[in-house]
Amino acid sequence: MEDELKKSIVKTGTTTIGLVCTNGIVLAADKRATLGEGIFIGHKRVDKILPITDKINVTTAGSVSDIQLVVKLTKAELTLKKLRTKIEPSVKETANLFGMLVYENIRKFSPILGITAFLVGGVDDKGFWLFEVSPDGSNLEHKDFVSTGSGMVVAYGVLEDSYKKDINLDEGVILAVKALNAAMQRDTPTGSGIDVFVIDKDGARKVIEEEVKQVLIKK
Numbered sequence: 001m002e003d004e005l006k007k008s009i010v011k012t013g014t015t016t017i018g019l020v021c022t023n024g025i026v027l028a029a030d031k032r033a034t035l036g037e038g039i040f041i042g043h044k045r046v047d048k049i050l051p052i053t054d055k056i057n058v059t060t061a062g063s064v065s066d067i068q069l070v071v072k073l074t075k076a077e078l079t080l081k082k083l084r085t086k087i088e089p090s091v092k093e094t095a096n097l098f099g100m101l102v103y104e105n106i107r108k109f110s111p112i113l114g115i116t117a118f119l120v121g122g123v124d125d126k127g128f129w130l131f132e133v134s135p136d137g138s139n140l141e142h143k144d145f146v147s148t149g150s151g152m153v154v155a156y157g158v159l160e161d162s163y164k165k166d167i168n169l170d171e172g173v174i175l176a177v178k179a180l181n182a183a184m185q186r187d188t189p190t191g192s193g194i195d196v197f198v199i200d201k202d203g204a205r206k207v208i209e210e211e212v213k214q215v216l217i218k219k
Contacts, residue, residue: 013032013034013149013150013187013188013189013190014029014030014032014033014048014060014061014148014149014150014151014189014190015029015030015147015148015149015150015151015152015154015155015179015180015183015184015187015190016028016029016030016048016049016059016060016061016117016119016147016148016149016152017029017059017119017145017146017147017155017159017176017179017180018059018119018121018130018132018142018145018146018147019130019144019145019159019163019167019172019175019176020128020130020142020143020144020145021128021167021168021169021171021172022166022167022168023168023169023200023201024123024128024169024172024198024199024200024201025121025122025123025128025129025130025198025199025200026121026169026172026173026175026176026196026197026198026199027049027057027058027059027119027121027176027196027197027198027199028049028059028173028176028177028179028180028194028195028196028197029048029049029059029060029180029194029195030048030151030180030183030184030190030191030192030193030194030195031044031045031046031047031048031191031192031193031194031195032044032046032189032190032191032192032193033046033064034189041191041192044192044193045192045193046064047195048060048061048195049195049197049206050071051204052071052074052075052078052094052120052122053078053088053089053094053122054203054204055088055122055123055124055199055203055204056089056091056094056120056121056122056123056199056204057120057121057122057197057199057204058071058098058118058119058120058121059118059119059121059148060116060117060118061116061117061118061148061149062115062116062117062135063115063116066105066115066116067116069105070098070101070102070105070116070118073101074094074097074098074101077097078093078094078097088124089124090124090125090126091120091121091122091123091124091129091131092129092131092141094120094122095120095129095131095133095139095141096139098118098120098131098133098139099133099137099138099139100137102116102117102118102133102134102135102136102137103136103137104137106135106136106137107137115135116135117132117133117134117135117148117149118132118133119131119132119133119146119148120132120133121199122199122204123199123200123201123203128199129141130142130143130146132146132148134148144163144165145159145163147159147179149189149190150187150189150190151180151183151184151186151187151189151190152183154179154182154183154185154186154187155179155180155182155183156179157182158175158178158179158182159175159179162175162178163175169198169200172198173196173198173207173212176196177194177196177212180194181194194212196212
């Protein structure tokens with residue numbers, strides 16, 4: 001029974017990418033969710049980049065039910081704190097909360113491990129920030145780039161080769177799409193489309209699909 005349940009769980013075998021640019025943050029992810037061990041495509045239009053506030057977004061990887069739980073709890077806690085204090089949550093505060101909830105979730109007694117991973121990107125009054133919250137609950141800041149998921153090894157090859165410290169948002173979008181596209185060519189659970197978000201001083205916005213297509217055409 002336990003093995004059957006594990007095989008039926010929807011997982012996002014995936015590739016997610018975060019880039020720190022001179023004028024903001026780029027977050028990118030594919031849109032495929034797989035069942036069981038990643039051999040069956042369960043959904044082709046999953047949104048793996050989710051808003052937490054107007055200026056903070058997260059990329060998601062892992063078991064979908066646990067992702068949804070952790071995101072809901074994080075948003076609820078931040079909303080309550082903002083109502084009490086009248087202060088916008090910082091990116092670091094948000095990442096710390098994600099880390100605490102992920103730590104608690106994976107260590108609770110259960111026959112099924114609640115594996116989740118997040119990239120937290122955003123802007124606050126102290127600047128632009130990018131944090132990686134790993135499945136064990138650890139929380140690390142990245143000053144350049146980071147990738148998570150089953151296709152990250154391929155994506156890192158492109159990022160290591162092409163990232164530069166003075167990269168701007170427009171260049172960051174192009175690089176993120178190229179790295180994700182490379183992962184989609186070799187990693188079966190990664191695919192079915194690309195979502196890209198940029199976060200600058202004005203907040204978070206989605207890069208329209210046509211812009212992403214143009215990058216792939218020019219590649």
